[in-house]
Amino acid sequence: LMRPLQGWRGRGILVGTVTLCLAAGWALQTPGGVSLVVPQPNINATVAQNILLSVEYSCRGIATIEWKHVSSWGTTSIVEWRSGNYVNISTVYKDRVTTFKNGSIQLRNVGMRDAGYYFVTVMEEHGTNAYGTIIVNVYEIIYEDLHFVAVLFAFLAAVSAILICFMWLCNKSLHLFQKKTTHTLTASTTEEIELETIEC
Template sequence: MRPVWCGSSKTRAISLGLFALCLAAVRCLQSQGVSLYIPQSTINATVEEDILLSVDYTCHGVPTIEWKYTSNWGVQKIVEWKPGTPANISQSHKDRVCTFDNGSIQLFRVGMRDSGYYVITVTESLGSSQFGTIVLHVSEILYEDLHFVAVFLALLGAVAAVLISLMWVCNRCAYKFQRKRRHKLKGNALDNQFMVFFFFFFFVVLGFELKATPCPFLVMGFFEIGLMNYLPRLTPNHNPLISTS
């Protein structure tokens, strides 16, 4: 007959073996339970823009989430928190970071100094962890300067076009005015010549009518011609008998 203690010890050994196997399986599942998903590993932004460092994770229990910033100047801790509890934000990023329960953070008013690597670490209560990296490139706003230059050049071109048009109109008006003035001067010269010959003929006829010697009247006629030609020269820049073409 088999002793009773022998069967009970065998059952206890089997139970302990199953318990150890289950514990190892649980530990194995827990160690592989942290998964991290990063939809966009590289983000391009401009100065004064708000950007979202988006991630998502799955794990057992409530993990601890930590974000760090790595650049040429070293490593800097940004924020650390557990979902459902207040976040511990570093002094350098106060009022510039907003946390989300899925592990994502949002940075407000980024600058050139924010360019670099952002590392997230998700750690379970049992010690297993997973990390990921997001690269952020921040550039200056150049399109506003280009827009200002384009507007300035367009305005300058419009002003130049208006000035050229005004110069062309003034040139045409001056040309027409000079042409009209030349025709007027030619007409005045013809009128003066007509008056000169009229007075000359008048004095000659008067001399014959008075049956006097025509010499004094001829002298008076020539004097009148000289006077009519000389008087316009007293006016500056005005000679009706000689017109420039």
């Protein structure tokens, strides 16, 4: 009873190996296939800053890249282009977007409405797609912090001015004291000379 089972297992392993080899060969010969890498899935930016939504794709055929922005204000198509053919930028982003060959885009002068999710789709001509997502957080410049820094700077400047004045007064007092001491010593020396002269 065991021998037929072992023979069947051997045949199954052989068939599986052959099938795997054929599948691998077919995959290598198939012109399709696309891969997409998102090196920085989270981006923090401040208002008016330029940001780079960086991706890297590879495919055997001609790819079409599409970027969309999804936020609480809705979904907006940013740009769509086909490698080597055309670039279709939405009118909302007309003067703010730069595309790159690797599928990345640069978004200039971001505002609070630019925060949200950015979806990139790479569509290969043979029907294979790849998807990526980047989350962008946009923060306002907090002017209260700048005010605090300005006040601190003014305080330090005032303290420095007071210290400089104090050092100047100390130096002046020391100079006057030295001058007075020198004058006293000179007067004492003169008196001693006069006394010696009288004694003589």
